[in-house]
Amino acid sequence: MNVDIQRLMGEIERLATFSDAPAPAVTRVLYTPTDLAARAYLKSLFAEADLELREDALGNLFARWVGAEPDLPAVGTGSHTDAIPHAGRYDGVVGVLGGLEAIRALQAARFRPRRSIELLMFTSEEPTRFGIGCLGSRALCGAWTAEMLGRLRDSEGKSLDQARTEAGFSGGLETVRLPENYYSAFVELHIEQGPLLEQENLPLGIVTAIAAPASLIVRLSGQGGHAGTVLMPDRRDALLAGAEIALEVDRAARASGAPDTVGTTGIFKVHPGAINSIPSRVELGIDIRDIDGSRRDAVVSRVVAAVGEICERRGIGYEIEWMNADPPAQSGEEVVRALEASAQELGLPYRKMVSRAYHDSLFMARLCPTAMLFIPCKNGWSHRPDEYASPEHIEQGVRVLARTLARLAE
Amino acid sequence: MNVDIQRLMGEIERLATFSDAPAPAVTRVLYTPTDLAARAYLKSLFAEADLELREDALGNLFARWVGAEPDLPAVGTGSHTDAIPHAGRYDGVVGVLGGLEAIRALQAARFRPRRSIELLMFTSEEPTRFGIGCLGSRALCGAWTAEMLGRLRDSEGKSLDQARTEAGFSGGLETVRLPENYYSAFVELHIEQGPLLEQENLPLGIVTAIAAPASLIVRLSGQGGHAGTVLMPDRRDALLAGAEIALEVDRAARASGAPDTVGTTGIFKVHPGAINSIPSRVELGIDIRDIDGSRRDAVVSRVVAAVGEICERRGIGYEIEWMNADPPAQSGEEVVRALEASAQELGLPYRKMVSRAYHDSLFMARLCPTAMLFIPCKNGWSHRPDEYASPEHIEQGVRVLARTLARLAE
Numbered sequence: 001m002n003v004d005i006q007r008l009m010g011e012i013e014r015l016a017t018f019s020d021a022p023a024p025a026v027t028r029v030l031y032t033p034t035d036l037a038a039r040a041y042l043k044s045l046f047a048e049a050d051l052e053l054r055e056d057a058l059g060n061l062f063a064r065w066v067g068a069e070p071d072l073p074a075v076g077t078g079s080h081t082d083a084i085p086h087a088g089r090y091d092g093v094v095g096v097l098g099g100l101e102a103i104r105a106l107q108a109a110r111f112r113p114r115r116s117i118e119l120l121m122f123t124s125e126e127p128t129r130f131g132i133g134c135l136g137s138r139a140l141c142g143a144w145t146a147e148m149l150g151r152l153r154d155s156e157g158k159s160l161d162q163a164r165t166e167a168g169f170s171g172g173l174e175t176v177r178l179p180e181n182y183y184s185a186f187v188e189l190h191i192e193q194g195p196l197l198e199q200e201n202l203p204l205g206i207v208t209a210i211a212a213p214a215s216l217i218v219r220l221s222g223q224g225g226h227a228g229t230v231l232m233p234d235r236r237d238a239l240l241a242g243a244e245i246a247l248e249v250d251r252a253a254r255a256s257g258a259p260d261t262v263g264t265t266g267i268f269k270v271h272p273g274a275i276n277s278i279p280s281r282v283e284l285g286i287d288i289r290d291i292d293g294s295r296r297d298a299v300v301s302r303v304v305a306a307v308g309e310i311c312e313r314r315g316i317g318y319e320i321e322w323m324n325a326d327p328p329a330q331s332g333e334e335v336v337r338a339l340e341a342s343a344q345e346l347g348l349p350y351r352k353m354v355s356r357a358y359h360d361s362l363f364m365a366r367l368c369p370t371a372m373l374f375i376p377c378k379n380g381w382s383h384r385p386d387e388y389a390s391p392e393h394i395e396q397g398v399r400v401l402a403r404t405l406a407r408l409a410e
Numbered sequence: 411m412n413v414d415i416q417r418l419m420g421e422i423e424r425l426a427t428f429s430d431a432p433a434p435a436v437t438r439v440l441y442t443p444t445d446l447a448a449r450a451y452l453k454s455l456f457a458e459a460d461l462e463l464r465e466d467a468l469g470n471l472f473a474r475w476v477g478a479e480p481d482l483p484a485v486g487t488g489s490h491t492d493a494i495p496h497a498g499r500y501d502g503v504v505g506v507l508g509g510l511e512a513i514r515a516l517q518a519a520r521f522r523p524r525r526s527i528e529l530l531m532f533t534s535e536e537p538t539r540f541g542i543g544c545l546g547s548r549a550l551c552g553a554w555t556a557e558m559l560g561r562l563r564d565s566e567g568k569s570l571d572q573a574r575t576e577a578g579f580s581g582g583l584e585t586v587r588l589p590e591n592y593y594s595a596f597v598e599l600h601i602e603q604g605p606l607l608e609q610e611n612l613p614l615g616i617v618t619a620i621a622a623p624a625s626l627i628v629r630l631s632g633q634g635g636h637a638g639t640v641l642m643p644d645r646r647d648a649l650l651a652g653a654e655i656a657l658e659v660d661r662a663a664r665a666s667g668a669p670d671t672v673g674t675t676g677i678f679k680v681h682p683g684a685i686n687s688i689p690s691r692v693e694l695g696i697d698i699r700d701i702d703g704s705r706r707d708a709v710v711s712r713v714v715a716a717v718g719e720i721c722e723r724r725g726i727g728y729e730i731e732w733m734n735a736d737p738p739a740q741s742g743e744e745v746v747r748a749l750e751a752s753a754q755e756l757g758l759p760y761r762k763m764v765s766r767a768y769h770d771s772l773f774m775a776r777l778c779p780t781a782m783l784f785i786p787c788k789n790g791w792s793h794r795p796d797e798y799a800s801p802e803h804i805e806q807g808v809r810v811l812a813r814t815l816a817r818l819a820e
Contacts, residue, residue, distance in 0.1 A: 084684040084687055085682045085683065086681070126684070126686070127684070127685055131685070193636045193639040194636075194639035195644075211638065213637075213686070215686075217685075224794045225793060225794060226603045227623075227672065227793075228623060228672060228697070228766045228767040228768055229603040229767050229790060229792065230604075230790065232660070232673075237660070239675055239678055240656060240675075242653075243652075243653035243654070243656045246649055247653050250647070250650055254642050259641055259642075259643075260641075262637065262638060262640070263642075264685075264687075265689075266684050267680070267685050268649055268678060268680045268683075269680075269683075270678045270679075272676075273676070274494040274495060274536070274537070274538055274676050274677065274695075274793075275541070275625055275674075275676045275677050275696075275697050276536070276537060276623070276674075276768070276793070277494055277497075277676045278674055278676065278793075279675075279678075285684075285685035287637045287685050287686055289637070356638045357636055357638040357639050358638055380635075380639060382635065383637075383688075
């Protein structure tokens with residue numbers, strides 16, 4: 001089986017040029033002209049490979065290699081191509097273009113699948129625009145209903161429904177959910193986004209469970225005023241309450257008792273944001289994760305209690321909006337076994353591991369047996385312009401993916 | 411002398427409709443289409459009052475009532491009309507439209523000034539766009555040279571020079587500086603932006619000194635990464651350092667030993683600003699003020715030391731950019747005396763006071779004897795949509811201003 005790594009790296013490089021940030025950064029946000037241009041490029045590649053294309057009402061993109069028994073549930077693979085502001089070129093992309101290359105390698109080897117093999121590009125794995133990650137896979141598995149999707153608005157107040165319509169995606173949102181038995185198995189190739197494989201000098205990780213974040217938006221409202229004239233005892237400064245909360249998120253995650261707990265305040269928006277004006281409102285976006293759901297939830301509870309205490313002491317109003325608090329997912333044993341068998345056939349060492357990052361596979365696991373295949377990335381970095389995975393590791397990942405798809409589709 | 415307060419309040423109301431935020435908030439940022447539309451409205455009013463108009467290369471707008479001896483240095487009055495995001499309608503505006511009404515009242519009373527009386531609308535008293543307040547008056551008095559102005563860029567990287575040119579203001583920046591003996595005196599009517607006059611139930615404050623802020627931008631750079639996969643001990647989170655610094659600014663101002671010290675972190679910008687991304691860069695805008703220059707500078711030193719200590723402990727890089735650290739200004743005694751005499755003639759009580767807010771008069775004081783006249787504002791609030799000064803207080807301020815201008819121009 002021949003993986004054309006040159007062609008694949010060329011396509012990854014080309015896809016990175018669809019970006020709203022200057023290279024090497026990649027910014028590709030849901031339904032922007034840049035996102036739509038990238039999708040058009042991907043569709044042209046999928047069509048060249050003779051895959052049957054379908055888009056749903058949210059923009060999830062399906063590219064099917066029809067099997068000998070097309071009525072059987074298909075084998076799915078794929079990932080996402082949206083990118084948070086100032087991210088890199090591999091996160092998600094390796095699973096989409098790598099999945100395409102795996103299919104092309106099987107085609108070139110004259111493999112004839114019994115089940116259809118379907119490449120799936122998920123809409124909006126990143127939460128950038130609507131504040132919620134894995135939008136496409138949440139809808140595909142029914143975790144989010146059409147009615148829940150209908151309530152989403154972006155930071156400029158535009159509804160998801162209007163945004164998708166303007167981007168050319170029509171049809172009822174209730175049609176997005178996939179029927180049972182649509183897939184017999186799903187497998188996602190992805191960069192690790194962590195340092196373990198590199199540290200242990202291993203080319204592959206086979207994911208046995210996916211951690212899930214609790215994420216919340218905390219909105220603080222104090223009292224604004226002129227930075228020169230309101231004396232200190234008379235202030236109710238929303239930024240100072242936000243600063244205390246961010247420090248407490250960090251402290252609570254570190255105090256959980258386990259190294260697997262992480263807590264981050266990634267959003268901190270200040271209103272009005274002028275140097276001579278006391279901040280009247282602050283919005284914090286907080287993300288807390290663990291591979292253990294109850295330990296994660298204990299940290300979340302501590303943070304929520306601290307928000308109440310800090311705001312009461314400072315005379316600050318607050319509201320908390322829960323973005324998500326999904327349970328972790330276990331991988332499907334048969335998919336893990338197929339990945340292990342494929343790696344062993346190729347003589348490639350691997351470790352079993354937990355994914356600390358959040359993936360569409362978390363939701364695909366509710367539909368069908370699902371697992372993930374990780375390849376190393378430099379220093380464990382991701383979500384930054386210098387995110388990097390080597391061509392050698394990508395090629396090895398695609399080889400294992402191709403064999404696994406063949407095995408699952410037989 | 412007849413002040414037409416109805417007309418004046420109507421003009422203040424009309425000017426507030428030139429805003430990029432919905433009413434009652436006012437947002438009017440330098441050289442935006444909204445700023446330019448507001449200027450056109452003001453010029454039409456000034457022209458109706460038969461004032462001679464002139465604009466300089468920065469957009470400082472001069473409207474002159476030519477006196478009987480036009481070669482004598484003129485008497486100046488005026489203020490600004492730009493407004494920070496989500497501000498109110500009185501800050502600055504009362505001194506521009508109130509100055510116009512004072513001139514119209516003198517004209518209607520058939521007063522004939524010996525010296526010219528000139529209304530001056532300053533460009534960009536607020537630091538919103540270029541990070542530095544009192545841009546127009548700094549240039550008028552030569553505190554900032556053309557070369558310093560030439561280095562300014564807004565947050566999108568556009569130079570002041572390009573922005574002013576696009577707004578229609580041409581000519582060399584070196585022509586903005588006013589000659590010596592241009593003005594014989596300057597007086598600025600303004601809302602207090604503090605609570606003292608209201609608390610003491612006084613209609614007028616005569617300003618004997620103006621405090622000046624030290625303002626600085628602190629840029630922090632840590633290490634970004636995925637919020638799920640970078641474990642806590644491996645992080646260098648720029649936001650957490652910024653949070654500690656903001657809390658220290660507050661602590662240092664409160665610990666100065668005097669109630670007159672204030673410290674504010676009004677800007678706190680986070681990069682990349684996504685909920686699942688560790689903040690790699692943060693920019694803080696810090697403003698520290700006091701009526702005592704050395705006490706202010708001691709607080710600034712404590713904050714700068716804390717920035718170094720916090721960043722070293724957290725492995726965060728930093729740079730500090732000084733926006734300004736101007737010395738306080740003393741009012742001109744003859745202008746103070748003219749204000750006092752005018753208030754006494756009208757039987758209006760007043761107090762002498764220090765301005766804690768920053769004004770163009772701080773820089774005009776370098777050119778000529780200068781003082782300010784304050785009127786009360788509700789709860790001392792300003793820089794917020796519910797900023798309010800009563801028509802009665804505005805009328806009393808304009809009456810005193812008109813008499814003072816007449817006295818100084820005789």
